Amino acid sequence: MKLFIVPTPIGNLKDITIRAIEVLKSVDLILAEDTRTSKFLCQQYQIETRLQAYHKDNEHKVVENIVQQIKSGTTMALVSDAGTPAISDPGFLLVRACLKEEVEVECLPGATAFVPALVNSGFPTDRFIFEGFLPHQKGRQKRLKELLEETRTVVFYESPYRLIKLLNELKEYFGEERKVSISRELTKKFEENFHGNVADAMLHFTQKEIKGEIVLVMEGKTIDETITKTNKEKYGK
Secondary structure, X not given: OEEEEOOEOOOOHHHOOHHHHHHHHHOOEEEEOOHHHHHHHHHHOOOOOEEEEOOOOOHHHHHHHHHHHHHOOOOEEEEOOOEOOOOOOOOHHHHHHHHHOOOEEEEOOOOOOHHHHHHHHOOOOOOEEEEXXXXXXXXXXXXXXXXXXXXXXXXXXXXXXXXXXXXHHHHHHHOOOOEEEEEEOOOOOOOEEEEEEHHXXXXXXXXOOOOOOEEXXXXXXXXXXXXXXXXXHHHOO
């Protein structure tokens, strides 16, 4: 009894591992966030395993049935559209349910968008906090306020359609001088990695059409910022 968690490429299809291909070919069923996306990947590597939809809109309904199928002897692999399942994608509920029922879970190493973006940022990587996608509405401001004193590097995921909104919020909460690194279209032909402060980023991305999923890495609060804040409070400068 085993569930395989299989990372898939975040852009460049050549980034899939040999082992991932072998597992996807060997299992009885592939649970896919979007069967159309996964079908294309499978066609590239002659993977003929049957696909079944498993996504955020149906996972609560089907998770128990899937666990029982695995316990009955059906081997399965879980994939998302891109990257590692359960990292800002469906997967957590199924892994938890499997472990509760003593079904072995094996997660293969592989692609995930925040790692190359974090390393490329030039910010400290020894300690960081992964925020993923902020809530669209309820709880969004609360999450940002909780990060005001955060000294670790902070990693966000964002849609290209909401990047400017996020940058405006970062300006409001952390100031326009806070340093950020913004990666988009990672591993693809038109990959871009922007480095600068929030003000620079706003200027840069308001002058162009934004395409591709976004990873925004923000430098944590520095000692210099704390000193500046203290001086303003004490001396008004």
